[in-house]
Amino acid sequence: MAVLTAERTEEQWLARLIKAHDADLPQLRRMDSFYEGTQPLAYMAPELQRELEETVRQVVINWPRLVVDSLEERLDVEGFRFPDQPESDAELWRIWQANDLDEQSQQGHLDAMVMGRAYVVIGTRDGDATTPLVTVESALDMYAEHDPRTRQIVAAIKRWSEEDERTTIEHATLYLPNSTSWWLKEKGVWIEDPAHPRDDHDLGEVMIEVLANRPRLKCPNGISELADIIPLSDAACKIATDMMVSAEYHATPRRVAFGFGEEDFVDESGRKVSAFSRIIGRMWATEKNRKTGGDGDGADVIQFPEAQLTNFHSTLNLLGSLVASIAGLPPHYVGHSSDNPASADGIRSAESRHIKRAERRQRGNGGTWERVNRKVLRLVTGVWDPRARSLETIWRDASTPTEAQSADAAVKKFTAKIIPLRQTREDLRYTQAQIQRMEEMDREAANDAMARVMAGDMSALEAGWKRPPDDDGEDDDAEQLEGAAA
Template identity: 30%
Template sequence: MQDIEKLARVLGVIEEGAPRRATRERYYRAEQPLAFLAPEAREAIGSRFGRIATNICHVAVTSMAERLRVTGFTGDTGTVWDDWRRNDLDQLAGIAHREALTLGESFVIVWADTMGRPLVTVESPEQVAVMRDPATREVTRAVKRWESPAGTHAVMYEPDRITKWLAPNPGAYVSGFELTETLHNPFGIVPVVPLRNSDRLLGPASSELDDLMPLVDALNKSLADMLVASEYAGRPRRWASGVELAEDEDGNVVNPYPEANRMMISEAPEAKFGALPAADLASYEAAVRVIQAQISAVSGLPPHYLGAHGDQPASADAMRAAEASLVAKVEARQAIFGRSWEQVARLMVAVRTGLPPHAVALAVQWADPATRSIAQEADAVVKLFSAGLLPATYALRKLGYSDDEVGQIRAARRAESLDATGTNFSALGVFDEA
């Protein structure tokens, strides 16, 4: 197969997923069209009511993404954590998680900068796609496409080489590209790592929004109906009988008592006035509660995340119990995304050392996704340390301190101990006062 055909195939993967990604993006931004609104209702409200959307989809994604926090690596890490922070992955990793949870997948590209240090970038599925071996499901080819004033650029990654392409015309999709440069790939594998949000082996990557979309449409429809009802039946309507009506020049009947009038007056003795009761909107509240319960069951969001009245947790234990389903989903995503981040770390070590990525053994560490009281957590760790079950270093890590912070704490404690004994560092030659 020629290189241009390989490029066209992998670029076609980007285009195949575009409609699905566009739908998910609209729901994430709460810009989806209002579903189920009857034409009669739309005609009645005119331009006064264009769109309503409650952004539950955004809450579902951010509530999981904010609990997915990489705290470090164990094993043959070397300078992985320093390179991690230098590439701003302590912030960008959260963006990669949100992209994967929303659109189904995101990507990380690892290469070397001009100084030979690991260069790691987080990529969107709008620009990057991969192809896999159907037998091993390993990435065999990847591409990144973007636009600039010079035209449309594309870079195709393969296990043995990397080729750069350029199409002079902007907006090129799968054709019009010409080869401009070929580079050797020293890794022996494709340096593009996908973060795929799926617990299934086959089929396209899934989004956390797929199951929520119809329920969010139903919720928006109920809210729209409630607003339409409040506009036309949510307040008392006045009526009058026995009043002589007038007509305008076109023969249309003119209401003698416009809505702005606060008083109705008539000299006719047979005139009668009254008011129709306002419509009860409680049925809409009941419908909203039913839909919110379904959203909570499908998404794992606890009721207090959805703003349901009367469902606020009474205690910290009740809050943890309400968030158990959400925490379980986050732990499952940690297992899925963890393999990808470990591959990224292996590639970073390979850039530094020249070792094959598969020869590097390491594991990713995650922050606890559960909501915990700092006082309770500290009390439990102190009891385990006092009982001799945990060393001081491990106890500090259990409290959430990073390896750097643990090292600083241990150094400060050693310095304080030496100060307490009156040790003269200058006399020992440990420090040079100059």
């Protein structure tokens, strides 16, 4: 990494970032192959692999996908809010929905855990100045460099190619603090793309943010969640493949036949049977006499006992336990069970470390989405809003309590006046849209009750509907209803 310097030209940045990205691509593709289950078979001699290539196919136990998906399933963004407002910000959520970030954010979280990072690009949208364009990009297509002093992104690049029947055209977008430019490669040289005029926005910041998984002080681009799981996954795939080979050749009782010729292995029509039919599931018979010794013309068959596969089962169970321990997964996630099923409390206790890992991801990814929204607001309003520095990401609860437990705890806190009604509904895991509909229903019911009281119907005071408190913390409807009753 290096500090952005005025001496470095755009062409130099382009070459530098492409070189760094090319160096990362082999490892990124390797991690991606493990998540997709397309990795090559490990722990097998190359000579044996070549010999068995046509007859043996790898058995993939895709623990890497299990580890990533089980965490990603607990990372759901539900809104954003400023510190001075109790509800989520409607405008930021509108922009979020307009960019399909419900879906794209999940893909970004997943790619970040698989490859260590994903990227979020913020830009303007043609024809709609009030709705910036926000996209989530794969690390296979993008690379960003950080300033070691400020840890801010100083330059980034996005690459893609277009192919036709005769040639391949390489494209790149270069993101710098005050400009965004589009490039294409002609005759081995990068030139600015005449079809895309450059954008000299002069914002002073690169309009890119990184969704980094487990970033460290010296590794701001993050570390793959699969780094510790891949060796165990390789071992499990090797053992499972060996088990299937053993099942093919050793689990069925083996026979040795003496005194048989090819003419003896025929069906009732006189046609030769396959080698597999000779091994499994067919009766062997011959008219030759049983050989009793000497030079007789008899035949004899000896059967060996079948091989047991329990040694493979034990090894796979051991590897599964190690994966669960390293990844913080509950044992039942990797198929471990006992004769006595775990209680609900036992299951929740087993999930506690897994939930904490999900909450850590929420904190890190939440910071990225808050920085994204600060840049979104800058494009919408034209100024850097200081309030946006205190923006908060609202996440769905990463734990899995029962509905009855959640309701009981939330109601008790609300009854004791520890938390307000809106927080109670958030604790019950209602979405921000559902909460807003409930509050609208509360207001309609309160207005209806007030109208009935003003008409002389005092029974409306017993309805129990109240509007949520205003910014002053007082329930104005309750005050008005009490005044009307008086």
